[in-house]
Amino acid sequence: MMKGPSTITLQNIIELHKLRREMDVRLRLIIYRDNMIFNDIIVRLQAVFKYDIGERFKGPAGDNIENTYKNVAKPVCLCAKGLNSYLVSAYIVTLSKSFVYRKSAMKVLKTFLRTCNNLAFDEGYLQIIFIRLRMPKKQFLDYKWNEKLMQMVLEKQETDCAMSWLSTLGGAFSALGEEFKHCAEIAGKISVRQFELALRLDNPLLVARCRLYSALSLIQRGCFTTPKYMIQRIYKFALREKDVRLQNMCLGIWAKLRHNYKQYKQKESVSLKTLHISSKI
Incomplete structure (x- = not known):
């Protein structure tokens, strides 16, 4: 009768430890084109934050990224040819707003990093992923936003x-x-x-x-x-x-x-x- 609760408690501890390790993982995404950086963010399971090297990025608990990660992993490029700018914009917005999507995306990105580096994913390293933007073949004009912007300028x-x-x-x-x-x-x-x-x-x-x-x-x-x-x-x-x-x-x-x-x-x-x-x- 006593073995059941102790086994369940041990499993809970293991799951809690696993969840904690997942929450401690940070991925740095650098979105760029040519010599210009359009976005530089830190993706965590809890949320997405802007990376500010001047302030030595601090998470919600006040932990310093330099103290957390003693080493930085070799940067990896997500796609050498570049990705559609509209696609990347929608991707970053969805990462910021949806916890479920962010959790799934982080699993895919960690698998991608394991494949590129040919080694097990190490949470002790700050993982950096470069996302290169390319000009879309077809572009669209947002007429509604244009009207709103003109109204704001005139006002x-x-x-x-x-x-x-x-x-x-x-x-x-x-x-x-x-x-x-x-x-x-x-x-x-x-x-x-x-x-x-x-x-x-x-x-x-x-x-x-x-x-x-x-x-x-x-x-x-x-x-x-x-x-x-x-x-x-x-x-x-x-x-x-x-x-x-x-x-x-x-x-x-x-x-x-x-x-x-x-x-x-x-x-x-x-x-x-x-x-x-x-x-x-």
């Missing part, structure tokens, strides 16, 4: 143009906002429209500049607490992104905040809750 062009006009208009009202409060309010509304366009353009630096425009409008209208924290957050973001222009904008608006707040305190005769604004952001 980007119109958005850039609108952003330029709003920047000119907003700058004019912002300058008038120094004397007229209603002009500062209009400048603030324009900055909101710019912010919406910046989000559509998906440009974080432009979004940050639009936030600064809003902060300047609030300062001109006598609001100081919100702009203070807005400028500080944007300045930290500018430091992370190493954007000197955005940093200088933050410093300029911070100086404007300190100057306007100082004038505001001098004009007000009633007691106020003091807002601490240091000389540095």
Whole structure:
């Protein structure tokens, strides 16, 4: 009665060890044509990753590929004549998306490597497979994607143009906002429209500049607490992104905040809750 469970447990351990070895296997696929590399990926049973030699490719567990593999196997070319570019593209996409297909493909590739090297497949070596691309005999035009791409280009062009006009208009009202409060309010509304366009353009630096425009409008209208924290957050973001222009904008608006707040305190005769604004952001 006791032999059955122990035998099953041993089989489970063997299967688990076999599965673990399969999951540790990595194949590097380099897709190229002439002297240009179009894709360089690491294929594992779990997923497909881009190989980045600058970052010393790390897997999902953080393991370093150089520590895992002490040696690199002799590179093998999958097809000397080259493979159809459309076929290779579909192959890589399917490898990335389908676990079942990836598992079957890795078995075929390991068999191919054994045949080419005339030896047993060694998981201790990093296996490299070159896939050469060749120009397809027949090519097709993707008219639907072309229409979508043209729409995106035209939308980007119109958005850039609108952003330029709003920047000119907003700058004019912002300058008038120094004397007229209603002009500062209009400048603030324009900055909101710019912010919406910046989000559509998906440009974080432009979004940050639009936030600064809003902060300047609030300062001109006598609001100081919100702009203070807005400028500080944007300045930290500018430091992370190493954007000197955005940093200088933050410093300029911070100086404007300190100057306007100082004038505001001098004009007000009633007691106020003091807002601490240091000389540095």
